Amino acid sequence: MTSVFLLSCTKEEDVTEITIDQTKNKIISYGITNPGKKDAIYSAIDHEAKIITAYLPAYYELEFMEVGIELPQGTTISPSTDELVPVFSEKPFEYTVIAADGTTAKYKLNVVIQYPDMVLNELSTINASTGAVSTAKLESIITLSGKNFLPSGSVTKLYIVDENGNKIWGSYVMDEVNSTSKSLTFTTDPKSETYIELIKDKTKQYWVQLESYGMIKKMTRHVTFK
Numbered sequence: 001m002t003s004v005f006l007l008s009c010t011k012e013e014d015v016t017e018i019t020i021d022q023t024k025n026k027i028i029s030y031g032i033t034n035p036g037k038k039d040a041i042y043s044a045i046d047h048e049a050k051i052i053t054a055y056l057p058a059y060y061e062l063e064f065m066e067v068g069i070e071l072p073q074g075t076t077i078s079p080s081t082d083e084l085v086p087v088f089s090e091k092p093f094e095y096t097v098i099a100a101d102g103t104t105a106k107y108k109l110n111v112v113i114q115y116p117d118m119v120l121n122e123l124s125t126i127n128a129s130t131g132a133v134s135t136a137k138l139e140s141i142i143t144l145s146g147k148n149f150l151p152s153g154s155v156t157k158l159y160i161v162d163e164n165g166n167k168i169w170g171s172y173v174m175d176e177v178n179s180t181s182k183s184l185t186f187t188t189d190p191k192s193e194t195y196i197e198l199i200k201d202k203t204k205q206y207w208v209q210l211e212s213y214g215m216i217k218k219m220t221r222h223v224t225f226k
Helices: 193-198
Strands: 029-032 044-046 051-057 067-070 076-078 093-098 104-114 141-147 156-161 167-169 183-187 207-212 215-218
Touching: 029 051, 141 207, 156 183, 167 193
Parallel strands: 051 104
Antiparallel strands: 029 067, 044 051, 076 093, 093 104, 141 183, 156 167, 156 207, 207 215
16 A cells, blocks of 8 residues: 655745836937937936936037937927937036826936047247247247147137137138148138237237137147237
């Protein structure tokens, strides 16, 4: 005779509670699509602080961005995804996200330009032996040397400023044909009335300032007009 014993056992299972974020008034993803949708540059989104940080390489030299935005189903956004976004804006660019249930959230856009540090060499030089300063004399043609320049007149501008940083003359135009990432050439109209007035005083001190795609470099040594 064979006896069969049935054993009853109780199995304890660990239950993990899964919480799904049901928030609809949010931005799922944000990408810069100027380089093409396949090569879109995706941004970091801080949902708690409601900040979109877009990292934009400087070599694209964009003034406006085309963007692709992914939203939850039934959610809308203003401005629309078709609107061009300025890379440089006087006031923060802001989106309003509206869920189907009417709840809203506002996201601010922060554009961070990524580029190697631009180096601008001084025009006025110092004698290593005597320490004497040789003040550079500005003319209607100025050639600057350095590195990591963006040789595009639309994004790189030259200004002559006073000791307080006020822009005195900004009508120099880049000669793109003769400009490179290491050397920039700018020209201005020597017959301009303002220019003629500036060059009358040969002793007044000025500084050269280069602005390129959000970066500002100002020479530390003064110059004068020739």
